[in-house]
Amino acid sequence: NAGVTQTPKFQVLKTGQSMTLQCAQDMNHNSMYWYRQDPGMGLRLIYYSASEGTTDKGEVPNGYNVSRLNKREFSLRLESAAPSQTSVYFCASSAWGGSDGYTFGSGTRLTVV
Amino acid sequence: AQSVTQLDSQVPVFEEAPVELRCNYSSSVSVYLFWYVQYPNQGLQLLLKYLSGSTLVKGINGFEAEFNKSQTSFHLRKPSVHISDTAEYFCAVTDDNYGQNFVFGPGTRLSVLP
Numbered sequence: 001n002a003g004v005t006q007t008p009k010f011q012v013l014k015t016g017q018s019m020t021l022q023c024a025q026d027m028n029h030n031s032m033y034w035y036r037q038d039p040g041m042g043l044r045l046i047y048y049s050a051s052e053g054t055t056d057k058g059e060v061p062n063g064y065n066v067s068r069l070n071k072r073e074f075s076l077r078l079e080s081a082a083p084s085q086t087s088v089y090f091c092a093s094s095a096w097g098g099s100d101g102y103t104f105g106s107g108t109r110l111t112v113v
Numbered sequence: 114a115q116s117v118t119q120l121d122s123q124v125p126v127f128e129e130a131p132v133e134l135r136c137n138y139s140s141s142v143s144v145y146l147f148w149y150v151q152y153p154n155q156g157l158q159l160l161l162k163y164l165s166g167s168t169l170v171k172g173i174n175g176f177e178a179e180f181n182k183s184q185t186s187f188h189l190r191k192p193s194v195h196i197s198d199t200a201e202y203f204c205a206v207t208d209d210n211y212g213q214n215f216v217f218g219p220g221t222r223l224s225v226l227p
Contacts, residue, residue, distance in 0.1 A: 004156070033215075040122070042203060042217035043157075090156055098207040098215040099145045099164055104156030 002026050006091050006105035013081045013112045021076040021108050023091030031094045032074035033058075033102065034066060036087040043090065049074055050097070081112045115140045117204050117218035125224045128196055134189040134221045136178075136204030146187040147205040148178055151220075157203060163187065174198070199225045 007022045025032065030051045035043040045058030047066040055066050063085060065077045074093075078085060088109050092102040118137045126132045138144065145164050149157040161172025168180040178189045187204060201222050207215040 035217075040219055042117075042219045044217075045215065092157075098209065099162075101147060101159040101162050102149075102157070102215075104158070106154075106156045 004091055004093055004103050004105035006089075006108050008108060009106065010109050011111070013078075013110065015082060015112060017081050018077070018079050019081065020078075021089055021091075021110075022073070023075065023105060024073045025091075025093040025103070026072065027093065027095075027103065028071070029093035029103070030071070030096050031098075032068065033092045033094075034064075034074070034076045035090045035092065036060065037090060037107075038087050046076065046089075078110075081110075083112045086110060086112045115144070115206055115208060115214060115216045117206050117216050119204055119218040119221045121221050122219070123222045123224065125226060126194055127226050129193050131192050132190065132194050132198075132223065134202050134204075134223065136187045136189065136218060138185050138187065138204070138206045140185075140206060140208055142208045144206050144208050146178075146180060147207075148172065148176070148187070148189050149203045149205060149217075150174075151201045151203065153200070160189070160202075194223070194225045196225050196227060199223060 004025045033048040034046040044060045049055045049068040052071045067075045091105040094100045116139045120135045147162045148160040151157045163170045163180045171177045201220045204218040
């Protein structure tokens with residue numbers, strides 16, 4: 001099983017450029033999440049999708065948009081990248097909510113210069 | 114609002130020694146508690162979770178954690194560590210089933226020395 005697949009694994013952007021981070025899961029999970037990880041700050045929730053057709057803001061949504069394309073796919077878009085968005089981004093999924101525990105992808109390391 | 118404190122940012126320990134990684138949380142309601150491990154350049158992997166029932170929870174790779182409601186703690190322990198346990202460990206808490214209030218601690222980097 002592939003689990004949660006994220007693409008790309010690495011990306012360098014110039015300030016103001018846009019890009020979309022892709023995430024797909026093959027576990028038939030209902031809930032999907034996007035986190036960013038910064039040194040000393042743990043993981044912070046950007047957006048989540050409790051089920052197909054719904055999306056909600058997390059702790060740090062500014063500068064990001066998401067799309068739950070179908071049950072399998074949940075993308076994260078940066079419309080105009082800023083250096084403050086340099087981070088490692090993780091996609092995660094769960095069968096139904098947080099109490100199941102999450103399955104994480106391997107991450108996308110994004111650098112904005 | 115919930116919060117999670119991991120008092121030790123780094124814990125060095127010699128191989129085959131015991132280790133305890135501390136986690137304290139604040140929440141006004143009943144919670145679910147988790148420990149995740151992150152190996153270098155990988156995503157997080159669930160080690161164990163406490164939802165209800167027995168306060169001593171056993172997880173993968175020989176780790177266990179004890180939920181202490183009065184001290185609002187969920188410390189992670191292993192009686193004998195291996196070099197392969199070198200990783201970053203995250204404590205997390207949520208008070209709901211839907212994930213929007215899932216809060217991670219800042220992490221503890223465990224370094225196992227030969």
